[in-house]
Amino acid sequence: MMKKAAIEIQFHWIFVSIAGIMILGLFIFLVMRQQITYESRTSISIASDLRTILVGAQTATRTLNDLDIPQTKVKFECDLVGEQKIPYSIFSIGNHPEEIKSQVIFSPPEIDTSKLRAWSYDWSLPYKTNNFLFIAIPQERIILVEKSSQKSKSLCQMINKTLPEKLNIRYVQPNVPPSLTDLQDQNNQIETIIFCDFDPAINPSPSDVPSKLNPKYSRAISIKPTSDDLEKGTIRFFKATKTGYIPVEDEKSYAGSALIFGAIFSPEPIFFECNKKKALTRYHLVSDIYWKKTEALKGSISGDPNQIADCRDLYDQANRKLKNLADKSKNDLNEIYLDAKSIEAISDQLQRKSCPLIY
């Protein structure tokens, strides 16, 4: 009898243990599933909110917005994929990616902060085709380096004047202290050095190297305008080290000052090229509209016959250029710039002759 009772108790406890383990396992499973669901839900919600914030920031051109976002890691990527080099651009929060097909956003590749600065600037060549959005973090510094030439001075001054004052900008002038090497490390996560109208020397002098800055967070670009109005030229990216600068890839072209700022806020050349291509896609679409608008204006104009003839002649001239700009296969920024300048000149004449304006 005693043996029977002992065995009975043991079986009872085994049974209870199995039941207990099953219940515990069920709860652990439910909690883990809930956690995964919660993280996904939070990522999707933050991504959607961030998207709305970015659209809002981009809508009003030439404005700086200080944005408060939930403290979370946001990654931005822009790459050219496939043989046709189609831009593929996303931002992701956690495991949730959101594709950004039409918006042109220049930003650090990874942001882990609750405060962002979003600055929008229009790309107008000569008419507005896009509002670029530039994202900066508070721990970011832009260093403008001028050399002894009028063009370099003009370029640096233009960039300094256009960038919002709230951004952390340092201007280094020739023979005026502090030099580049005197600049102290401020624990910034991004240090962008901009050489106005010159390439940094491969083996620069000690005063031309930011020796006190952390090379992990430093990068450099040179901007060399080829037009008098500084709106066209080339850009080259460099990796900044404690002793010099290493060029990264070949020179990239730009047209329109908005692309200068795009290069300043691009972490690497591919990011710049990818966004440039996105911008060009929109550029051709908007140019198509202006091309057809010019045709419509030509047909609908009324008034003094002499004035009509003059206006139509100008519309014909503009149309030839607009047709080129609307052509999706034409992506040479030099040619785009020249056609845009012609249209600008034609537009001035239209205004003088009181013809309805194209843009």
Add this chain to the structure above:
Amino acid sequence: MKKAQVQTLETIGVLIFFFVLLGLGMVFYYRFQAQSLSVEEREQQSLMAIRISQQISSLPELECSKYSGSSEFACIDIIKLEIAKTLIKNNPSYYSDIFFFSNIVIQQVYPSGPDILLYREVPKEYKNYQEEDIPQIKIPVPVELYDPSTETSNYGILRIAVYT
């Protein structure tokens, strides 16, 4: 033996009762979650509607000339509008990123004129539905309709309906 069997049955009974209570608890919890998700979904759809209205109000494809004397924001060039209709239709994958599933109509209010459908993309599940039967969030935005050929402006409403 009979006593042991009764005890085991008792334990099983308690476990069954426990799991029934747990099941009921989970049903209530997931119903509450579903309700809260549907509220959040509605909020996200409202945000999307706001996003679309902001983008349209400053779309370079539609906005007026800065020299027209009109505001650059919430002003639509009607010549560009007619051309943009076709352009958007011919580039659906590009513009669906901006407009998503929505119905965008420009209504000329004063002086009255015809409605212009700029964009319409209906989710698959509602393809065969009548417009009024499709769940949607509507946002009307007053706009200026500028004619650059006559340099005159009319008053209109940009009617954005985002399908939910």
